[in-house]
Amino acid sequence: MTATEIKALTFDVFGTVVDWRSSVAREADAFFGKHGIKGIDGIEFAMEWRKLYNPSMERVRAGEIPFTKLDVLHRMNLDALLARYNIGGLDEAEIDWLNRAWHRLDPWPDSVEGLTRLKRKFILATQSNGNIALMVNMAKHAGLPWDVILGSEVVRHYKPCPQAYINCADALGLPPEACMMTAAHNNDLVAASRQGFRTAFVLRPVEYGPDQHKDTKAEHAFDYIAKDFIELADQLGCP
Numbered sequence: 001m002t003a004t005e006i007k008a009l010t011f012d013v014f015g016t017v018v019d020w021r022s023s024v025a026r027e028a029d030a031f032f033g034k035h036g037i038k039g040i041d042g043i044e045f046a047m048e049w050r051k052l053y054n055p056s057m058e059r060v061r062a063g064e065i066p067f068t069k070l071d072v073l074h075r076m077n078l079d080a081l082l083a084r085y086n087i088g089g090l091d092e093a094e095i096d097w098l099n100r101a102w103h104r105l106d107p108w109p110d111s112v113e114g115l116t117r118l119k120r121k122f123i124l125a126t127q128s129n130g131n132i133a134l135m136v137n138m139a140k141h142a143g144l145p146w147d148v149i150l151g152s153e154v155v156r157h158y159k160p161c162p163q164a165y166i167n168c169a170d171a172l173g174l175p176p177e178a179c180m181m182t183a184a185h186n187n188d189l190v191a192a193s194r195q196g197f198r199t200a201f202v203l204r205p206v207e208y209g210p211d212q213h214k215d216t217k218a219e220h221a222f223d224y225i226a227k228d229f230i231e232l233a234d235q236l237g238c239p
Helices: 020-034 042-051 053-059 071-086 092-106 109-121 134-144 163-170 186-194 230-237
Strands: 008-011 123-126 148-152 179-183 198-203 225-226
Touching: 008 071, 008 148, 008 163, 020 092, 042 053, 042 071, 053 071, 071 092, 071 134, 071 230, 109 123, 109 230, 123 163, 134 148, 148 163, 163 179, 163 186, 186 230, 198 230, 225 230
Parallel strands: 008 123, 008 179, 123 148, 179 198, 198 225
Antiparallel strands: none
């Protein structure tokens, strides 16, 4: 299949399109400053929060708990993290504001320009573990030009479950081979490829900071490999 036969690009969002680490750290630092909470580094807090991300989704994947939106999982993880750091005395509205830091993530410098170019030729869909409200609010905050919000809440599965990919293609009315999963994470692309998706690896070498040790390169023969979305748009012949 050539690029002209690909109809839709589906995107991982956290880390691939937006810089969750710096954005959550900024929000956490501002929150701690506002509430006079000292001695907690925003970057550390963001990283510790993110460490709870996959374990919480694994409880859903394993059937331990029913499907639960990521906003709710993030809140469960935040409550655990606040307890770990001995942060108390916050009201519900304040905790909810911090939990929604994930709705206010900033894009990588190339994201908006690159996505805008890609949109001229392809359907652009989120294929994120984030829920609908989270993805919509993030798009408004960051100016992300999606055509449609798909992903976990729509398909009722978390990646890398096979149905997370199959159901997204079905929602677009397309066979998997007409869709291309676009991500900065090797495991996401491998899982999508197993379901018939085309694949594009986009490098995000500082998603986890300057000492990042995983996903620093494409580890498989993906269909496209690019340093950013602008280069991917070039490769796909997008004006």
